Amino acid sequence: xxxxxxxxxxxxxxxxxxxxxxxxxxxxxxxxxxxxxxxxxxxxxxxxxxxxxxxxxxxxxxxxxxxxxxxxxxxxxxxxxxxxxxxxxxxxxxxxxxxxxxxxxxxxxxxxxxxxxxxxxxxxxxxxxxxxxxxxxxxxxxxxxxxxxxxxxxxxxxxxxxxxxxxxxxxxxxxxxxxxxxxxxxxxxxxxxxxxxxxxxxxxxxxxxxxxxxxxxxxxxxxxxxxxxxxxxxxxxxxxxxxxxxxxxxxxxxxxxxxxxxxxxxxxxxxxxxxxxxxxxxxxxxxxxxxxxxxxxxxxxxxxxxxxxxxxxxxxxxxxxxxxxxxxxxxxxxxxxxxxxxxxxxxxxxxxxxxxxxxxxxxxxxx
Amino acid sequence: xxxxxxxxxxxxxxxxxxxxxxxxxxxxxxxxxxxxxxxxxxxxxxxxxxxxxxxxxxxxxxxxxxxxxxxxxxxxxxxxxxxxxxxxxxxxxxxxxxxxxxxxxxxxxxxxxxxxxxxxxxxxx
Numbered sequence: 001x002x003x004x005x006x007x008x009x010x011x012x013x014x015x016x017x018x019x020x021x022x023x024x025x026x027x028x029x030x031x032x033x034x035x036x037x038x039x040x041x042x043x044x045x046x047x048x049x050x051x052x053x054x055x056x057x058x059x060x061x062x063x064x065x066x067x068x069x070x071x072x073x074x075x076x077x078x079x080x081x082x083x084x085x086x087x088x089x090x091x092x093x094x095x096x097x098x099x100x101x102x103x104x105x106x107x108x109x110x111x112x113x114x115x116x117x118x119x120x121x122x123x124x125x126x127x128x129x130x131x132x133x134x135x136x137x138x139x140x141x142x143x144x145x146x147x148x149x150x151x152x153x154x155x156x157x158x159x160x161x162x163x164x165x166x167x168x169x170x171x172x173x174x175x176x177x178x179x180x181x182x183x184x185x186x187x188x189x190x191x192x193x194x195x196x197x198x199x200x201x202x203x204x205x206x207x208x209x210x211x212x213x214x215x216x217x218x219x220x221x222x223x224x225x226x227x228x229x230x231x232x233x234x235x236x237x238x239x240x241x242x243x244x245x246x247x248x249x250x251x252x253x254x255x256x257x258x259x260x261x262x263x264x265x266x267x268x269x270x271x272x273x274x275x276x277x278x279x280x281x282x283x284x285x286x287x288x289x290x291x292x293x294x295x296x297x298x299x300x301x302x303x304x305x306x307x308x309x310x311x312x313x314x315x316x317x318x319x320x321x322x323x324x325x326x327x328x329x330x331x332x333x334x335x336x337x338x339x340x341x342x343x344x345x346x347x348x349x350x351x352x353x354x355x356x357x358x359x360x361x362x363x364x365x366x367x
Numbered sequence: 368x369x370x371x372x373x374x375x376x377x378x379x380x381x382x383x384x385x386x387x388x389x390x391x392x393x394x395x396x397x398x399x400x401x402x403x404x405x406x407x408x409x410x411x412x413x414x415x416x417x418x419x420x421x422x423x424x425x426x427x428x429x430x431x432x433x434x435x436x437x438x439x440x441x442x443x444x445x446x447x448x449x450x451x452x453x454x455x456x457x458x459x460x461x462x463x464x465x466x467x468x469x470x471x472x473x474x475x476x477x478x479x480x481x482x483x484x485x486x487x488x489x490x491x492x
Contacts (some may be wrong), residue, residue: 034405034406035406227432291409293408295433315429315431
């Protein structure tokens, strides 16, 4: 068992009386006050998350663009410098190594942001693919701390408190900024379905910014509300909607692949084969018609037949209804199909629905 | 510090039992259990006529994040469940000792002897 790590903000969380739990090898804040208050702060005003546990790799070298194109499911070749692209790294069989963000600094330098729980596995995977390419890959996760400032008032709060005007920063783009003498990377990205920013810096700067933002009224939010927020926006979580047993097509993430282009990438052949053979299952939205809470792993039935399982589910804070994302066998994936979720010893009725439970409130163009 | 009420009986699974008369009890969860859970958003309870068994699961109490099984401190028949909690599960956090879950007609009143006193329960939390 490895020692549990702490982020640079650990003492700040303790001062705020956060409930701390181990997540992905880090002792992280789950909730400060209540998940509901933190969730609503992000939906209606502005909240802030410590996401320093996330992993960062830098890819450098003359072949960087060709290398990332080979490794990454989505297109980056035609993207401009300063762009951020969401996508996945796949195994040869088309299942998912991890989902990640790719920051294009320029043709010979990229920053990859990966899930904390997958840092070691991802780094090994990325390095193992470098043989044919003139690139170097550095795991800089320990040097980068990160906070996510999310919500409709994020832009105004960053301007008011940090003096940085981000009105010109487009959705899924990043830039280099300074706070006092600290260099920052700020992107207009997030994991909540709201407008907002992810700010990367060294530990000293992140601690200073965290204190400044808390003092200025930005609500500290834990991983509890991070999950309820991303879930309502139907954003996938590794280990739930996506995993090394699930392909992007099954997860409904085809739009984040370039299988229809002439670019090759690891796993593409498997996805093309799966397209040709036809999908046997897919992640859908489910809404229950009786109040209960469908949790991850609960089985889903149509009559006596088990047709799938819940990947994430909550009594939605924003909508008040029990909703879930679930991996369901075809043909029961059709919208409006009736099914039942087995919750403890009861079968709770529901139906398949659009998984866009909530309209996303992003600024400007969508991904 | 979590509240423990004198005169009630307690289980190691953090339920309280209140004797109403020789054969009927109310069952709820303790203040300690409620604060460990955080905000309760849903309670899943048996209905009148169902039976419960000592040390067996009889329902669940759920926070935003997780479901926790309820383990029955007694055996018997459910005479009534607290309908108020269906619409207002937050009552459990407001006052865990008035937010009873089920009223049970005991099969065996001697089972109560195995439960803890307030003093004994305080030592395990």
